[in-house]
Amino acid sequence: DLRVLAVANQKGGVGKTTTAINLGTALAAAGQRTLVVDLDPQGNASTGLGIPEDQRHVSTYDVLAGAAALEQAMVETAMVPGLYVAPATRDLAGLEPEISAAPNRAYFLRDAIVSLRASEQDRPEKERIRYVLIDCPPSLNILTLNAMAASDSVLVPVQCEFFALEGITQLKETIEFVRASLNPTLEIHGVVLTMHDSRTKLADEVSNEVRGFFGEKVYATVIPRNVRVAEAPSHGKPILLYDSKSPGSRAYIDLAAEIIDRERRA
Amino acid sequence: DLRVLAVANQKGGVGKTTTAINLGTALAAAGQRTLVVDLDPQGNASTGLGIPEDQRHVSTYDVLAGAAALEQAMVETAMVPGLYVAPATRDLAGLEPEISAAPNRAYFLRDAIVSLRASEQDRPEKERIRYVLIDCPPSLNILTLNAMAASDSVLVPVQCEFFALEGITQLKETIEFVRASLNPTLEIHGVVLTMHDSRTKLADEVSNEVRGFFGEKVYATVIPRNVRVAEAPSHGKPILLYDSKSPGSRAYIDLAAEIIDRERRA
Ligand SMILES: Nc1ncnc2c1ncn2[C@@H]1O[C@H](COP(=O)(O)OP(=O)(O)OP(=O)(O)O)[C@@H](O)[C@H]1O
Ligand SMILES: Nc1ncnc2c1ncn2[C@@H]1O[C@H](COP(=O)(O)OP(=O)(O)OP(=O)(O)O)[C@@H](O)[C@H]1O
Ligand SMILES: [Mg+2]
Ligand SMILES: [Mg+2]
Numbered sequence: 057d058l059r060v061l062a063v064a065n066q067k068g069g070v071g072k073t074t075t076a077i078n079l080g081t082a083l084a085a086a087g088q089r090t091l092v093v094d095l096d097p098q099g100n101a102s103t104g105l106g107i108p109e110d111q112r113h114v115s116t117y118d119v120l121a122g123a124a125a126l127e128q129a130m131v132e133t134a135m136v137p138g139l140y141v142a143p144a145t146r147d148l149a150g151l152e153p154e155i156s157a158a159p160n161r162a163y164f165l166r167d168a169i170v171s172l173r174a175s176e177q178d179r180p181e182k183e184r185i186r187y188v189l190i191d192c193p194p195s196l197n198i199l200t201l202n203a204m205a206a207s208d209s210v211l212v213p214v215q216c217e218f219f220a221l222e223g224i225t226q227l228k229e230t231i232e233f234v235r236a237s238l239n240p241t242l243e244i245h246g247v248v249l250t251m252h253d254s255r256t257k258l259a260d261e262v263s264n265e266v267r268g269f270f271g272e273k274v275y276a277t278v279i280p281r282n283v284r285v286a287e288a289p290s291h292g293k294p295i296l297l298y299d300s301k302s303p304g305s306r307a308y309i310d311l312a313a314e315i316i317d318r319e320r321r322a
Numbered sequence: 323d324l325r326v327l328a329v330a331n332q333k334g335g336v337g338k339t340t341t342a343i344n345l346g347t348a349l350a351a352a353g354q355r356t357l358v359v360d361l362d363p364q365g366n367a368s369t370g371l372g373i374p375e376d377q378r379h380v381s382t383y384d385v386l387a388g389a390a391a392l393e394q395a396m397v398e399t400a401m402v403p404g405l406y407v408a409p410a411t412r413d414l415a416g417l418e419p420e421i422s423a424a425p426n427r428a429y430f431l432r433d434a435i436v437s438l439r440a441s442e443q444d445r446p447e448k449e450r451i452r453y454v455l456i457d458c459p460p461s462l463n464i465l466t467l468n469a470m471a472a473s474d475s476v477l478v479p480v481q482c483e484f485f486a487l488e489g490i491t492q493l494k495e496t497i498e499f500v501r502a503s504l505n506p507t508l509e510i511h512g513v514v515l516t517m518h519d520s521r522t523k524l525a526d527e528v529s530n531e532v533r534g535f536f537g538e539k540v541y542a543t544v545i546p547r548n549v550r551v552a553e554a555p556s557h558g559k560p561i562l563l564y565d566s567k568s569p570g571s572r573a574y575i576d577l578a579a580e581i582i583d584r585e586r587r588a
Contacts, residue, residue: 069335
């Protein structure tokens with residue numbers, strides 16, 4: 057069955073896109089076909105998966121504007137078999153005023169996911185998409201609300217730095233608001249600690265605070281700060297391909313295994 | 323005369339708040355009284371300047387909602403004489419729908435700045451505010467538009483990492499849009515390269531690309547990646563007070579000197 061995860065946190069620069077790209081790659085490499093939906097007008101996930109701006113013929117803007125189905129927007133990445141991406145273009149930034157009058161504007165992506173699920177049923181079991189990861193922009197706007205309304209659960213990257221702690225309460229409140237108004241079964245799938253720098257006490261102080269706040273929801277896998285992870289997108293590759301032996305690559309492989317295992321036991 | 327700078331970039335986590343806090347501190351230390359206006363609902367700048375949530379009696383939400391003047395919201399920081407902050411609270415996140423019907427909603431902060439300028443004229447020259455730095459959230463929403471409509475110019479932090487490059491064109495387009503529709507004299511004051519990590523070629527590749535795009539506008543001062551800078555806010559202090567000998571502290575002092583010098587020559 058298809059599992060939809062919104063990768064969200066309104067704090068900027070915490071590793072949402074990096075997690076969507078590299079977790080997606082690791083899931084696909086583990087045989088779980090994965091679609092990354094890029095919902096950030098900056099299009100970082102699309103670029104990081106090797107889709108240049110001039111090859112984004114059908115985009116998530118078209119999907120949300122009701123002009124195309126997700127099946128038409130998604131392309132298989134050239135690098136990773138079983139990894140697909142629905143790319144973003146800059147006009148996504150102008151969507152909010154365009155749909156502000158539509159009463160069901162928070163459900164446009166959910167409706168697109170419903171039709172994707174239906175068309176996936178027609179495919180042989182082994183070729184079906186198993187995971188959808190939605191990369192969200194750093195704000196709690198109509199794009200992030202669409203993602204949360206369309207998802208089974210939220211995967212929350214939290215950077216191991218002080219300012220990242222401040223936004224956690226606001227994020228939790230937003231998820232509760234969405235659960236009450238748009239999507240009654242939405243929950244937090246898990247919290248992944250990112251950019252953990254073992255040279256500083258701050259990283260462990262923040263990690264302990266996050267574990268205190270989210271408890272069991274925090275994945276055992278912690279993503280270390282690793283400069284190779286930041287270099288990979290400038291080569292248009294996920295870290296698993298750019299430097300498969302790096303600590304960053306191994307951590308995302310571990311995270312994928314942990315998520316697959318949690319799903320099996322759920 | 324009062325100079326108003328919006329510290330803005332819709333890419334998340336590039337150092338907007340860190341720059342507002344530490345440049346503000348360095349300007350105040352150089353004798354230029356400075357007000358940091360926190361326009362991010364996360365309130366990171368307020369926390370980083372030592373104002374806990376329960377001491378934010380009048381906030382930028384109250385100012386934008388027309389319930390208070392900036393003069394009432396601003397408090398002098400206990401740590402740095404001549405450094406003031408107008409703190410943010412979480413209800414700022416709910417402002418956009420509340421003011422969406424008001425025709426002049428993009429000018430609420432500008433009007434508040436006009437009244438601040440007037441009241442500053444009544445104070446003795448030496449006690450007047452010389453700089454206002456507006457810390458923006460990571461999106462191009464009504465809060466950032468208010469900041470740009472209220473500002474003389476924009477100070478753009480750009481992180482020396484690959485994804486930070488992608489948003490630059492969009493930011494430039496937004497500034498041109500604001501100049502055409504809301505604030506005809508708005509320009510880019512300068513671009514500051516942040517979190518420059520000398521261990522990786524990527525940092526210099528990105529820096530060269532940014533200098534190629536913005537030319538003279540890029541400040542000579544580059545802020546290095548320095549873990550002490552990330553530690554400082556967990557102690558509620560700017561880096562200049564937390565570790566004045568650190569490379570991060572020295573860089574922000576240099577940046578302040580460069581900005582004061584550019585202003586003198588302008
Ligand atoms: N584990 C890591 N080690 C080192 N650098 C990292 C790591 N994870 C992410 N980065 C880098 O940190 C920066 C921020 O990450 P990323 O862009 O993925 O965050 P984001 O939350 O998607 O940002 P935004 O809020 O703008 O969407 C990027 O330059 C990225 O390459
Ligand atoms: N020069 C630096 N060296 C090391 N860490 C830094 C530096 N500048 C900022 N940081 C850290 O990087 C993270 C992002 O910085 P900051 O929060 O200031 O960015 P921002 O652009 O304000 O983010 P947002 O988009 O969420 O508002 C913070 O944890 C901060 O402490
Ligand atoms: Mg991102
Ligand atoms: Mg900030």
